Amino acid sequence: MTTDRCVHNRWLPLVWVAMVMLLTSADPVQNRRRDVINAARCRVRCLQNSVHASQNPSTSTQQMHSTSLVNCLQDASCTECIQPCSQPFVSLTLCLGSCKYESESCEESCDFLKRIDVERPGSCPREIATSLDDESCDVVAECESDADCEVADLKCCPRRGCSPVCRRPTHDTFAGMPPVPGVPSVREKSKGGSIELRWDSVQQTNSTSGPVLYIVDSRWNVGQEHSASLMTPWQQIAQTTGLTTTMRDATPGHWYEFRVECVNLSGSRGPSAPTQPFRLLKEPEPPGAPTNLTEGETLIMEGKMAVTVKWMPPHTSHLRVDRYRVFWSKRSMPDSAIEDQGEEFRHVLPGNEHQFQIPSLDADTTYLVQLQAISYYGDYRLKSEKSSIYLTTYPLYSPRSEKRVSGAHHRVGQGHSSISIVAVVHPTPASVTDLAAGQAYFNNGLVKANVSWELPEVSEDEPETDKVILFWSPEVCIAAADSSSEEGLSKLMSASSYEKKFTLYDLRFDCRYKVRVQSVSRQGVTGHVTQTSFQTPSCGDIMVIGDVSPDCPTIVPMVPEEPPELQHKLVISNINNITAVVSWKAPLSDAPLTGYKVIWGFMDEDHLEKTSAFTRVLTKDEVSFSLSELKESSTYQVRVQGRSRVGDGKISSIQFTTPVLRDPPLGPAYKQVTESSAAPSLLATAKPSSPMGAEDPASDLSVQLRSSSWIPLPCWLPWRYAFVTLVFHRCHVLWFSIT
Incomplete structure (x- = not known):
């Protein structure tokens, strides 16, 4: 028992x-x-x-x-x-x-x-x-x-x-919470583009009386047919004390579901059941035309040109842009009286790409480039209006027909003959000087900074500067990073100016920015880069110009980092007890550490067995922990994480395998008991081991009790057990009760 x-x-x-x-x-x-x-x-x-x-x-x-x-x-x-x-x-x-x-x-x-x-x-x-x-x-x-x-x-x-x-x-x-509201009714307002929700007031008792607040949530998916598996997570769209609300930014082509939750001082019993899927009567329209279609860099190779064009997504689109289609063909200039239209080429790109390199263009030729956005709505393909630009490639001349000027010299093979091509290189304009950035400030919802420069005097051989091109991007941001920090650091902004100053916009708080300025001649040749750097203040320290102030967020402290230098050592005692001592150092933490959480257990196929895992919470001063009575030839994992008032920190883990232990000692270990001992003692005597194959009957084993003698006992047995086991040759076992 x-x-x-x-x-x-x-x-x-x-x-x-x-x-x-x-x-x-x-x-x-x-x-x-x-x-x-x-x-x-x-x-x-x-x-x-x-x-x-x-x-x-x-x-x-x-x-x-x-x-x-x-x-x-x-x-x-x-x-x-x-x-x-x-x-x-x-x-x-x-x-x-x-x-x-x-x-x-x-x-x-x-x-x-x-x-x-x-x-x-x-x-x-x-x-x-x-x-x-x-x-x-x-x-x-x-x-x-x-x-x-x-x-x-x-x-x-x-x-x-x-x-x-x-x-x-x-x-x-x-107890004390209001009832769950009923399913709200949904209808499209007469003007269209808005969805009105109504629900009944909850019936409160004396225990649930008092003001209530209704939380309205929505979720949606895009498509001609409703799909429950493609629904977005629930998002809060309104909180109100009334019994109605209006969703004004509903989009055609979207299926919506809504729910309402009632909250009072005691809490909430949960949201209502969701409404049936609902969409606007208006069908989605084609996306708007792509914006900011511009010419990028030019690559000259074997007498042909490759020009990169870039663009931005449409400003408005009811649906996601699935494809972009690029068209290009030879054309006369827009103001030419002769319309020379050549063969039209086209290429289709995924909707997440926003640049394309047009290959195999002829030198000194004008092309019309057009771009179109395409969205799919079920089996329907919705096409946008086309955005277009004219671009003219650089001229390349043969030395037989034109005066040769300094520049890169290429030989382009065509069959068995070859011609010599020389790229005309226009002089490079002088670089700008005295580039300086002023103090950043906040104005009309944006962080801005003014930059200025000077144009040097040019000689007769140098071309005049027509304009300058500016590029700016953050190098490093000191403020706490948010979910969009990596995207923000890779964002390169550009602009052009015909003056000696420019206002940089769309800056971020607490970042170090690099500004590069290049002069551009009338022939489109860019000069050498002049650059400078400046630092934007934090949200709380920036100078505000105007009536609109920045909405500075409250800095939320982060959970503790991983405890560093997590290590272990195994200790095997003389009674074959395996102990692991795990130690670590205090991790970095925004908030003071309150303790540590240690989880350990067996490993099963590179994963921690949760059913056999153990957990222990330690104080902040304990940076080591002992795991005793571990099994031999077993793999363990230990996880350690710091804890603070913000929450549990990042986990640092280590795993190790215990060794295979030797068999317990079988030979006699003798313990001397003095003659004056009042307690009775045990004496077990055995003959030496017989040769292999010889008989060793149990009768040869004699056991006697004496008041004072040598006691052969296995030294590896814990003395706290209620029985002592004596092991002899050929596994003859005798049990004696200690009294």
Whole structure:
């Protein structure tokens, strides 16, 4: 009976680990939804305070709730109260830092956000009846508050005699919350292009009374037919206290679904069922013409030209651009009286490409280049209007017919004969001087900077500068990178100017920019590059010109980095116990470290076995951890991550394989017991091993009990067990009880 109970208790830690890992797997979508609900609850609290402050006995409850949002936005105290509700709650310190002028109502909203982040709705289930020893409690993930539970709907619940764990609350989770709204009705407004949603007011009881806020979500897919598998994730489009809202930016050719969720001070029971797929009656139109079609670099090879053309996507398009079609043909100049049209060539490109190199063009020839965008809508192909430019290739002359000028000399073979081709090289204009960049500033929603330069005096042999070309791009950005930082760093902007100054636009905060300027002659020859660099200020330090100020985001601290120098060493004791000592160094972290989480277990096909994994939470000062009683010839993985108030950090992992142990010692190990020992002792004597094949009967083994003697005992046995096992030649085993 005792053995069965020990085996049962031995497996309980593994069962708990499996349950905790299943329940605490983080869901980013669910966590983002919790942030939306908590922000809505924060707004509802401010609305409720505003309603109580301006309550009129003659005003009905429904009228009071429907107008409270408008009244709140017109009241200074209520506006300050709502201010912290517009961004995800990270910490109380950051939230209080966003409050202006130490507003009491703003600080109270921060306290409310912290409380609902730490204390989630619902009650913990009854404590577990099974009694677990301290060792089994250590392998279960710990939590101090509900905010430590990674899954949004879990609570930190205590266990009898052990650390608390994350568990699902009981059935009273929705106590005090409003009912789930019905499915909203959808219709297209008479003017077209807008979708109107209406829903019924929820029926509240005394326990759920008070202002409510409705969250409206939508999702969509593009196509002639609806496809549930191609639907985008749910996105919030409105929050309102009313019973209707209008989606004004609906696009033809899109299938939409909508849902409504009701939130009060206590929370939400969840969204309504989605509406049936809905689309506008208007069919999608062809995309607009591609924009900014320009001529790029020219490549001269074997008497032929290859010119690159570049463009930007259409400004407007109901559908995604699937293809671009490029046309080119020989033409006379636009102002020529003779229309000389040659053979037309074409090429089709994918919709994500925005440049094309036109091959095999003749020298000193004018071409008409046209570009068309194409979108597919089911079986229909929607074509845009064509964008067009005229380009003229550089002239190449034969030395027999023209005066030879300095330049690159090529021999182009044609059959058995060859001709000599000389590329005419025009003089290079002088480079600009005194290039300087002024202080960056913020104006009309953009970060800008003024640059200026001077044009040197030119001699008779040098051509005059017609214009200059400017290129600017960020080299490095100091500010915290967002999701579009890599794309922003690779963005090269260009422009041309006929003056000695230019205003750079579309700059980013806190970046170092490089500016390159080239002079261009009337013949289109570019001079040498002159460049300079300048630094843009951060969002909070930039100079503002005009009435529009930048909306500087609150810097959110990052989770800890990977713990560096993660290493291990194996220790094998004289009783064949394998212990692994894992150590690391403190990682970099924006917020102070609060501790470490260590997860270890067996490896199964290069993956950690989650069912047999163990978890331990350490303090911030513990940078090493010992794993004892490991199995021989087994592969283990250990994962370590730092923890802070921002969340669990990046994981650093290491794996190792334990060695194969030698067999336990079988020879006698003698322990001297003194004659004065009052306790009885064991004496086991055995004959030396017989030669191979000789008999060794058990009768040759004599065992005697004496008060003082030598005791042959296996030295590898732990003395804390209730039995001593004596092993002799040919596996004859005798058991003696120690009394």
